[in-house]
Amino acid sequence: MRFLVIGGCGFLGRHIVDELLSRGFPVNVFDIRSTFDDGRVKIFLGDLCKKEDLMPALEGVSAVIHCATPPPLSNNRALFHKVNHDGTLNIIACCKEAGVKRMVLTSSASVVYEGSDIKNGVETMPYASKPMDYYTETKILQEKVVLQANSDDFYTVAVRPHGIFGPRDPHLVPTTVRTAQAGKMKFMIGNGENLVDFTFVRNVVHGHILAAESLGPGSKVNGKAYHITNDEPIYFWTFLSKILVGLKYDAPKRHLPFTFIYFLALILNLFVFLLKPIKDIKPTFTPMTVCLAGTHHYYSSEAAKKDMGYRPIVSLDDGIEETIRSFSHLSKK
Ligand SMILES: NC(=O)c1ccc[n+]([C@@H]2O[C@H](COP(=O)([O-])OP(=O)(O)OC[C@H]3O[C@@H](n4cnc5c(N)ncnc54)[C@H](O)[C@@H]3O)[C@@H](O)[C@H]2O)c1
């Protein structure tokens, strides 16, 4: 079974490519940029929104893993809609024309998150009626169109990871370090006792490949969404502190009231919106990131265990240790 990994030059995508190769699968990659060179992989460069770019990469492909997105913290509404919604519709149309049989979408557990506590959330929870940012708004649209596309000759499934971390992560660890270096990590938001899922990248990869292998005629996974987590919810600020201390930065010790910081983030968000025509500001503390830092948000992966035999293959502590080692270049000097 030849795979095409759309977004295969990104953080998760590259780990998926590496694992598929190690399991002996032939792999194509499609991405708008190239970040690596491997003789075993054909990298097709192009825009997933363009049929003429995508079709050549689908030749001889049986399964597509779509893990491309604009950067989740980029706040670019038009780009999110173009790539995550319109682009995904293009991928579906191209897959059907090329005779691809299986599609795995990398969705996000946050498609049901509206800023309030979620404890052991299940996949049957309704989509957020008021998504907290444009990224999540378009991840909902994306998951809907992929699952609706499921049919007797084109099987689709959505994998919903949460808080992916690991070597080559460009979002979580680098942003945490930058925030610490800017002196903005001296305080925890809230009481520090909000449990969340952080999922080591190789567990997410494992979940994707299991999902791809489980798709097929009469399969119970066809047309469904599945949480893939480490199954080890951890206090948000304990996780961040482990990363920070591991990289020789001080862990936050004092607390700021969640409601107060959330209110400040709302005001900042308004200023960002008003100033947008003049200057594109990308604050780290948005209503979404503040809620992620101050509320419970962990999800049950029981459905994935039952329907596809998923189990995390790397523990949280081992994943944190490997991540810290891989980011030693970001350690405090
Ligand atoms: N990082 C997380 O914590 C997390 C958690 C849950 C779900 N996800 C999902 O996982 C997937 C991968 O996320 P990531 O963290 O690896 O992101 P990433 O930014 O590292 O990778 C995304 C890739 O998509 C490519 N891309 C963007 N626009 C494109 C276009 N128009 N045409 C072709 N390629 C394009 C980028 O070049 C990049 O290589 C995304 O779908 C994201 O929504 C991420």
Ligand SMILES: CC(C)=CCC[C@@H](C)[C@H]1CC[C@H]2C3=C(CC[C@]12C)[C@@]1(C)CC[C@H](O)[C@@](C)(C(=O)O)[C@@H]1CC3
């Ligand atoms: C309080 C601060 C600024 C801490 C620094 C760490 C910050 C950067 C870091 C802590 C939590 C983490 C995070 C994401 C980006 C980085 C960020 C916010 C995103 C949004 C990526 C996209 C995924 O789809 C989604 C939604 C998911 O997995 O559901 C996650 C949710 C968890």
